[in-house]
Amino acid sequence: MIPQHFEKCEIDHRGQRLIEEMARRRLDFILLMDPCNYYYVTGFPIGVLKGTFGALVSADGNVFWIGRKTDMSNVKALIEADWSGDRHEIGAEIADDQDPYAAVGEAIERIAPHGTRIGFELAKAVIPPRGLTQIAAALPGREVVNAAGLIEPMRAVKSAAELTYMRRSGQIAAEATRAALDGLLPGASEADLAANLIGHAIRAGAEPFSLEPFVCSGPRSALAHSTWTMAPLRPGTIINTELAPPVARYSAPLFRVSVIGPPGDDICRLHDASRAGLLAGLERIGPGMTCHDADAVVRETIARLGYARMFPVRAAYGVGINFAPDWSEENVASIRPGNQTLLEPGMCFHLVPALYQPGWVAPAAA
Structure with a gap:
């Protein structure tokens, strides 16, 4: 009932890496509440967003699930699955009439001995801060520390299985974008395009989106992360589409800029500058470079063409695991100025040489 997206040996390997990192940081337990992280470590592919939910992992690799009672049906299905092994158990089921953070603290207090x-x-x-205060208050005699950034470095380099899912996501994104744009009828609106985009992606195998696709046109195309309205799609103006269809909760986002009919000269010049930055990145960015130097490859190419002021974003952000409310792995890796992280084979990024000019409206082609 709970899908198995990875071989047990891969999940076991990730668990062992976590145990080793916990030992390095002198942690007896870690509470994983980011769905991306508990999925990576345990293979549990469900992001529970309503209520409080997480996995308390011990230094010997046992996993105690703590969360809202109604969502524990998923955990019970995980425990019953042949592939999950025998290290999972329910740590606490929180009723809706309980204070969730006090209940989390009480559950950890039962599981984690004094001195841990x-x-x-x-x-x-x-x-939230209130929740952390309540949890800590329930744990006298135990040291509560910040373990941020423990799992994320493990996720940076993708395995063969992860790359397979991401390639399929990219294929679905491309197929859906092409089909939705090719199928536009006269008088279609942004909402029509969004509906077609989502429908094609789902029929091709996309799982529920963690963040809706972005679809906008005309003057709103210069507004970052703006999405559809009932506005009609007019010939000659820019149409932005961006989506990240999850496959096994992994995704490869696709951003496309389109025009109905012949584009105007200004649109063509913007396209040429953006495309030059994209091609420079694809051709020259590679393992061994710092993220800072990789960003410069794209940024300097766009600057030489006179469009530096229209390029306010980092050149690329990390991608991989996809749970609401975001599809990026910005906290895992980012190709941006000042980032001295070295690029390695198997890292995955969405390269986005997006050019923005607020208030600019492209004239229709003659």
């Missing part, structure tokens, strides 16, 4: 050191993922907004 417990790590929390404080870099993600999964526990």
